[in-house]
Amino acid sequence: MPVVVPVTEMQRNGAALTDEAMRTKEPIYLTRRGKSAVVLIDAEEFDRRMAYRDGIIAREERAYAGIMRGHEEIARGNGVPLSAALEQLGDDWGR
Numbered sequence: 001m002p003v004v005v006p007v008t009e010m011q012r013n014g015a016a017l018t019d020e021a022m023r024t025k026e027p028i029y030l031t032r033r034g035k036s037a038v039v040l041i042d043a044e045e046f047d048r049r050m051a052y053r054d055g056i057i058a059r060e061e062r063a064y065a066g067i068m069r070g071h072e073e074i075a076r077g078n079g080v081p082l083s084a085a086l087e088q089l090g091d092d093w094g095r
Helices: 007-024 043-075 082-089
Strands: 003-006 028-032 035-040
Touching: 003 007, 007 028, 007 035
Parallel strands: 003 028
Antiparallel strands: 028 035
């Protein structure tokens, strides 16, 4: 469960909250007037999470580009009909 504290807690106990974020590697959500305002997170953990996210985005972009290349090939009439592709794969494919 995420830690949620008011911004005033950060003003009063900033060092303790920073230590907790660095120790637990979990984000601490700071609220203002009862609504989320900012998040305090360990810098190394933040970098790790962003690198993971960036890796996923890059993989998805490569997959999308491949799909679009295939779509463009088919649109140009360069595709192989499904029946021919299945025939090339052999009788045991898909069983």
